Amino acid sequence: MKFKIALLSGDGIGPEVTEQAVKALHAIGDLHGHTFEFEEAPVGALAIEQTGNPLPDATLEVCKNSDAVLFGAIGDPKYDNNPDAKVRPEQGLLKLRKELGLYTNIRPVKAYPTLIDKSPLKKDIIEGTDMVIYRELTGGIYFGEKKLSEDGTVASDLCEYSEAEIERIAHLAFKAARARKKKVTLVDKANVLESSRLWRRVVTTISKSYEDIDLDFLFVDNAAMQMILNPSQFDVILTENMFGDIISDEGSVIGGSIGLLASASVGDKSAMFEPIHGSYPQATGKDIANPIASILSAAMLLTHLGLHEEAGVVNKAVERALEKQIVTSDLYKESTYGTKSVGDYIAHAIVNIDEETARINQENIDFGRSTII
Numbered sequence: 001m002k003f004k005i006a007l008l009s010g011d012g013i014g015p016e017v018t019e020q021a022v023k024a025l026h027a028i029g030d031l032h033g034h035t036f037e038f039e040e041a042p043v044g045a046l047a048i049e050q051t052g053n054p055l056p057d058a059t060l061e062v063c064k065n066s067d068a069v070l071f072g073a074i075g076d077p078k079y080d081n082n083p084d085a086k087v088r089p090e091q092g093l094l095k096l097r098k099e100l101g102l103y104t105n106i107r108p109v110k111a112y113p114t115l116i117d118k119s120p121l122k123k124d125i126i127e128g129t130d131m132v133i134y135r136e137l138t139g140g141i142y143f144g145e146k147k148l149s150e151d152g153t154v155a156s157d158l159c160e161y162s163e164a165e166i167e168r169i170a171h172l173a174f175k176a177a178r179a180r181k182k183k184v185t186l187v188d189k190a191n192v193l194e195s196s197r198l199w200r201r202v203v204t205t206i207s208k209s210y211e212d213i214d215l216d217f218l219f220v221d222n223a224a225m226q227m228i229l230n231p232s233q234f235d236v237i238l239t240e241n242m243f244g245d246i247i248s249d250e251g252s253v254i255g256g257s258i259g260l261l262a263s264a265s266v267g268d269k270s271a272m273f274e275p276i277h278g279s280y281p282q283a284t285g286k287d288i289a290n291p292i293a294s295i296l297s298a299a300m301l302l303t304h305l306g307l308h309e310e311a312g313v314v315n316k317a318v319e320r321a322l323e324k325q326i327v328t329s330d331l332y333k334e335s336t337y338g339t340k341s342v343g344d345y346i347a348h349a350i351v352n353i354d355e356e357t358a359r360i361n362q363e364n365i366d367f368g369r370s371t372i373i
């Protein structure tokens with residue numbers, strides 16, 4: 001089969017890590033007789049430099065006319081260090097999510113047995129952790145009205161949610177739980193925020209159509225603690241936009257590096273696949289960034305396209321790299337492997353992995369695929 005993929009590499013380490021994901025997709029394509037046709041388009045700081053706009057119309061068109069989007073990362077210290085910049089790289093990513101209607105961001109978090117000693121957390125705490133965060137992606141405080149008083153001394157950001165916005169992601173979270181450990185935890189701040197109380201009411205109502213799923217609630221401050229105190233208690237975490245952003249970076253500590261955490265952003269018409277990390281500007285051009293989050297995002301892309309067996313092979317190849325310690329220095333300080341060589345190894349492993357092992361592996365690492373197809 002032939003697939004059209006929009007390739008938005010972005011800034012900083014974005015191009016370096018997506019290059020490895022592209023390699024992995026070509027490798028699996030060659031093995032299984034698929035063609036992935038990539039169309040590159042600028043986004044973020046790069047797009048601002050080229051066009052003055054962090055999401056040029058032409059880039060959005062490329063995304064809309066593709067089967068999926070593979071996204072790297074955006075962001076640049078030039079903007080991070082200038083609160084007065086009116087045009088910012090992050091606006092490109094937020095607009096892209098909104099325009100493509102990507103209302104659910106799926107972020108799997110797990111402790112890999114081979115990396116169990118690489119987490120700063122103790123082995124007996126993280127062992128068995130396998131959760132997935134369903135983060136609302138096109139609403140809440142990110143998209144509410146922003147105000148700055150004329151004299152620049154008072155500012156506000158509105159956190160707004162509608163029932164409909166909560167319902168659509170909640171259904172996806174419950175369906176994902178059905179294919180997993182049958183538990184949904186709603187993370188909110190319902191003791192303080194009106195918007196969180198709406199989340200509780202709507203999610204409680206929806207839970208009545210999923211009687212086989214346990215629903216529980218955690219305030220986000222407690223959730224932040226529970227994530228590192230007892231992470232294996234979680235199955236599906238459902239939460240609003242900003243809480244999901246924060247607890248997923250926290251969750252990455254469990255696996256040993258944020259450079260391992262992939263994500264799928266899905267809507268009714270489009271889907272985009274991106275690591276959860278940012279442009280890590282300190283590492284740009286140094287060949288030290290971990291490409292695995294991007295490669296695992298490519299595996300999620302394959303699942304989205306219905307290529308389950310192929311996704312399993314890519315996941316297996318990543319596990320093989322982890323087992324053999326062919327990883328970047330964020331996982332093993334003494335490692336001499338760089339971004340490119342890890343990518344090369346995984347592409348090579350994809351071509352050489354026995355298909356049956358891959359199928360078994362895919363069953364083990366399924367992240368609730370039925371919900372994103």
Ligand SMILES: NC(=O)c1ccc[n+]([C@@H]2O[C@H](COP(=O)([O-])OP(=O)(O)OC[C@H]3O[C@@H](n4cnc5c(N)ncnc54)[C@H](O)[C@@H]3O)[C@@H](O)[C@H]2O)c1
Pocket residue numbers: 013017072073074075076077080090093257258259274275276277278279280281282288289290291293330
């Ligand atoms: N989706 C995105 O594009 C996205 C996400 C987060 C941050 N950002 C942007 O990225 C820029 C930098 O932000 P930040 O420093 O807060 O977050 P970051 O995720 O870029 O980096 C934080 C730290 O995580 C580690 N890290 C990140 N990616 C890694 C990788 N692939 N391999 C190994 N280690 C990795 C590094 O230790 C790094 O110092 C900012 O401009 C921010 O707005 C973009």
Ligand SMILES: CC(C)[C@H](C(=O)O)[C@@H](O)C(=O)O
Pocket residue numbers: 075090093094245276278
């Ligand atoms: C760069 C930023 C807008 C983005 C977010 O907050 O959603 C990032 O942190 C992420 O997690 O994808």
Ligand SMILES: [Mg+2]
Pocket residue numbers: 245246249276
């Ligand atoms: Mg983030």
